[in-house]
């Protein structure tokens with residue numbers, strides 16, 4: 696089932712040139728809805744959890760600009776000021792990937808990522824990235 700998230704990250708203003716470029720590409724055009732000068736990217740749930748995962752690393756600027764963050768390993772939802780541990784240090788020794796203040800896993804996304812920091816979405820992320828195969 697396809698759903699549409701009208702988030703800042705996925706709702707991009709397009710000018711006529713970009714609009715024409717996207718329309719020319721049949722594959723792309725089928726994944727966008729055009730309305731009032733905006734192109735809305737349509738992603739299914741699998742695409743969303745994969746795209747959101749890319750926002751869980753090297754995301755310090757996203758996290759510090761977020762109002763709320765969530766961990767898709769333990770489900771903890773918290774303000775970014777709770778984060779004390781970072782990994783993936785840059786050349787200046789500043790960590791670029793947040794670790795969850797509750798479980799210390801690098802599974803944090805912020806609302807600036809463009810994805811919803813709500814329990815339902817974090818649960819879908821956990822199901823995909825931390826699912827246990829029972830044998």
Ligand SMILES: [Zn+2]
Nearest residue numbers: 766769795798
């Ligand atoms: Zn956690």
